[in-house]
Amino acid sequence: xxxxxxxxxxxxxxxxxxxxxxxxxxxxxxxxxxxxxxxxxxxxxxxxxxxxxxxxxxxxxxxxxxxxxxxxxxxxxxxxxxxxxxxxxxxxxxxxxxxxxxxxxxxxxxxxxxxxxxxxxxxxxxxxxxxxxxxxxxxxxxxxxxxxxxxxxxxxxxxxxxxxxxxxxxxxxxxxxxxxxxxxxxxxxxxxxxxxxxxxxxxxxxxxxxxxxxxxxxxxxxxxxxxxxxxxxxxxxxxxxxxxxxxxxxxxxxxxxxxxxxxxxxxxxxxxxxxxxxxxxxxxxxx
Amino acid sequence: xxxxxxxxxxxxxxxxxxxxxxxxxxxxxxxxxxxxxxxxxxxxxxxxxxxxxxxxxxxxxxxxxxxxxxxxxxxxxxxxxxxxxxxxxxxxxxxxxxxxxxxxxxxxxxxxxxxxxxxxxxxxxxxxxxxxxxxxxxxxxxxxxxxxxxxxxxxxxxxxxxxxxxxxxxxxxxxxxxxxxxxxxxxxxxxxxxxxxxxxxxxxxxxxxxxxxxxxxxxxxxxxxxxxxxxxxxxxxxxxxxxxxxxxx
Numbered sequence: 126x127x128x129x130x131x132x133x134x135x136x137x138x139x140x141x142x143x144x145x146x147x148x149x150x151x152x153x154x155x156x157x158x159x160x161x162x163x164x165x166x167x168x169x170x171x172x173x174x175x176x177x178x179x180x181x182x183x184x185x186x187x188x189x190x191x192x193x194x195x196x197x198x199x200x201x202x203x204x205x206x207x208x209x210x211x212x213x214x215x216x217x218x219x220x221x222x223x224x225x226x227x228x229x230x231x232x233x234x235x236x237x238x239x240x241x242x243x244x245x246x247x248x249x250x251x252x253x254x255x256x257x258x259x260x261x262x263x264x265x266x267x268x269x270x271x272x273x274x275x276x277x278x279x280x281x282x283x284x285x286x287x288x289x290x291x292x293x294x295x296x297x298x299x300x301x302x303x304x305x306x307x308x309x310x311x312x313x314x315x316x317x318x319x320x321x322x323x324x325x326x327x328x329x330x331x332x333x334x335x336x337x338x339x340x341x342x343x344x345x346x347x348x349x350x351x352x353x354x355x356x357x358x359x360x361x362x363x364x365x366x367x368x369x370x371x372x373x374x375x376x377x378x379x380x381x382x383x384x385x386x387x388x389x390x391x392x393x394x395x396x397x398x399x400x401x402x403x404x405x406x407x408x409x410x411x412x
Numbered sequence: 413x414x415x416x417x418x419x420x421x422x423x424x425x426x427x428x429x430x431x432x433x434x435x436x437x438x439x440x441x442x443x444x445x446x447x448x449x450x451x452x453x454x455x456x457x458x459x460x461x462x463x464x465x466x467x468x469x470x471x472x473x474x475x476x477x478x479x480x481x482x483x484x485x486x487x488x489x490x491x492x493x494x495x496x497x498x499x500x501x502x503x504x505x506x507x508x509x510x511x512x513x514x515x516x517x518x519x520x521x522x523x524x525x526x527x528x529x530x531x532x533x534x535x536x537x538x539x540x541x542x543x544x545x546x547x548x549x550x551x552x553x554x555x556x557x558x559x560x561x562x563x564x565x566x567x568x569x570x571x572x573x574x575x576x577x578x579x580x581x582x583x584x585x586x587x588x589x590x591x592x593x594x595x596x597x598x599x600x601x602x603x604x605x606x607x608x609x610x611x612x613x614x615x616x617x618x619x620x621x622x623x624x625x626x627x628x629x630x631x632x633x634x635x636x637x638x639x640x641x642x643x644x645x646x647x648x649x650x651x652x653x654x655x656x657x658x659x660x661x
Contacts, residue, residue, distance in 0.1 A: 176581035177552070291451075320450035320608065321653040328657050347581060354656035390586035392615035394654065395638050400590035401615070404583035 139309050139341040140166040140188065144201035147183045147192055158183040158196075160365035166309070170335065170342045172352035172373065174387075175362035181345050184362070185311045188343070189228050190218040205309065224254040227302035231314040233294025237286040243297045244270075244282030247304055254305040269300040273330050292323035296330065303334055309341040317346070328355055349376075349387050361387070364411035383410055415477070416441040416570055416602040417462070422471035424454075424461050424626075431457045433626040434471065441476075441569075444596060444603040446617035446634075448610055448650065454626040455606045459572045462604070463494045475570065486520060493563035497575040499555035503547040509533075509558050510543045516566050532561040536591060553584035557591065564595065571596075573605040577612065589616060610654045614638055622647045 147159040159180040164171070175181040187198045190210065203210045205226060210218065222228075230236040238246055247266040251257060257265070263282075270278035273296040286294055295315065302310060315331065316324040332355065335342045346352045353359055353373040361369040361384045369381040379385050386404040417439040424432040432454045439445040447455040460466040462473055464484035473480045475491055496502040504512060513532060517525045533543060536557040547555055556576060563571060576592065577585040593616065596603055607613050613620050614634045622629040622644070630644045642648050 176583065322450065322649055325653050325657060332657075332659065349582070351656055354658070387582060390583050392586075392589065392611045394611050394614050394651070397615075399615075400593060401586040403586050403590065406583075 138165045138167055139206060140343075141202055141204045142166075142184075142188070142200065143203070144199075145184065145187060145203060146197075146199045147180070147187050148197045148199075149193075150195060150197075157365055159187065162362070162365075162367055163201075164360055164367065164370065166341045166343060168339045168341050169358065170332075170344060170356040172356035172359040173343060173345045173362060174347065174349045174352050174359055176347055176387075178364070179362040180365035181347075181362050182313055185228070185313050185343060185345050189226060189311055190222060191228075220254075223250055223302075223307070224305045225307050226309045226311065227305070227307035229295075229298055229302055229310065229312040229315045232318040233286065233291060233298050234318070237294060237298060239286055242283050242285055243289070247282075247297070247301045250301050251304045265304060266300070269304045270297070272303075272334065273297070273300045274326070275300075290323075291319050292327060295319060295327050299327070299331060299334070303338075306338070307340065309343070310335065311343045311345070313345045314347070315344070316351075317348070324351075349384075350391065366411070368410060381410075382407070414441050415439065416443070416475070417604060418474045419458075419462070420472045422458070422461060422473065423469040424457050424466050425469040431466070431626050432461065435623075435626070435628055436471075437621060437628075439602060439604055441602055442600050443619065444605065444617045446613035446620035447604070447606045447623060448608065448613050448620055449623035449629075450608065450650075452625070453623040455623050456574055457626075458623075459494070459574050459604065459606050463492065463572055464488070489516075489568075490520060490566050491568050492570045492572060493566060493568040494572040494574065495556070495559050495563050495576045498579050499547075499552055499559055500579065502559055503555055505547060508544050508546055509538075509550075512547075512558065513562055513565055516562060520566060522566075528565055532565045535564060535595065536561045551584075552580050553587060556580060556584075556588050560588075560591065560595070564599075567599075568601075570602045570604065573603060575607055576605070578607070578609070585612075592616070610637065610650055622650065 142165065143163045145159055145162045146157060149156045149158055162184055173181045173184060186192050192198050198211065200211060244266055247269060248262045251262050251265060267278045267282060270281055275281050275293065275296055281289065316327050319327060344352055344356055353376045356373050359371055359373050359376065360367050361381065363383050369379060369384045371379055379388065389402045390404055392401060415438045419435065419437040421434045421436055422432055423430065423434055435458060447458060449455045457466050461468050475488065480488065510529065513529045514525055517528060522528060533540060538554060538557050542554065550558065577588050580588060595601065605616055614637055617634055619633050620637065621631050624646055629646050632642060642651060
């Protein structure tokens, strides 16, 4: 059964992160954005949740190799499928990016090339990583656009990013990221710029493709509730550190006061609370 | 019943695009009224049209029974103030908090500025220590508090709130929502609040209007929405979507 197979595959570790640190030099000294993050990822959906400045995006970027050049990345171990990412040459990392590790960013308005048609961008990604002819690349791009549930792929293929809606742009980005068949995907706030109903459509597509292809997914978001409804496991970050790792289904029994506070402070339909409980930040959380 | 705000058949047209297609609305004095809808539904345009920031092609807007013309006078801005979505974009980057708060006082010729600034900062929970800082020295939540203080300093009776917390972290959002509720209670303000988040609107407002494509879909009380007594499919869809992701196996 496919369920058994998935289970077996999820045993194998895709990504191993141990004591990851990202440090930025500033005028006033070193700022540690990520301070010793450790986790491992199999073929599963892992959520990384935190508020702004918690280091969640920098964690994703460090794995992807997109940390700004002035910053320093160190780790006890940062390995993707046995490849030591920190020791790999820029060239090797470049060949991993897009091919085996893909990343979806928050806002398609800024992360797609504004002067290239959507189809050409997808074809470009494919032909960078695989030796395929123009006609075949086009066919595969169209098939991919169809897979992300774009109704009229031929029309959208020729459109530029400004001509499509946010939801459509995000689908195109997913198509572009999936075309080379990556084994791991990092999605950094993939739906935060979208309307709620569109958000769910995009998540559905992402969910289906990730489980069908047996990819490992890292879903970075500020929205704890959304992440817990989507992911298998959740890492909660605060001030550059992991404060809690928990199964999404057990989030209700979260131990750390920060996780509980974060869950609690959002207004919920049907649960009247005036005033809303607020987070009482303790300095020891960041220690 | 006295209406703080009554809008009748309001149309806003940008070039040939009808952003608002004849929207009518009445907000009672002291009430908190919510506008929900997806992007492009016209909810922010409605707010901006009231504030005089979007041109009304036809229809009428009346504040406290007084009909508004094409231009807003000073008296209007003493009654109606607005808080914008992005606290990073709505504060002057090269003015201190003190200067930001003095501006409306100077425009309206208030003499007791010192006292008012002191009071406004206290009211939004920022001590005097923040008074001579620049906005880049403040966090998002603190900036939004300054924006609220600036709106309150003229002691308006109506506040227009355009997604006041959507740029903030969840925990900071709770603080700002609590602050807004407390101020409304204390000053008996009327709120007209825009949000894409149904949970925030049902938390903050007694009544709400759902909008889509520049039109009103339906008017509801928050209790009706919470009790799943929405009559339109569009509203039900929004409600379902705000429950989060549900895996369809």
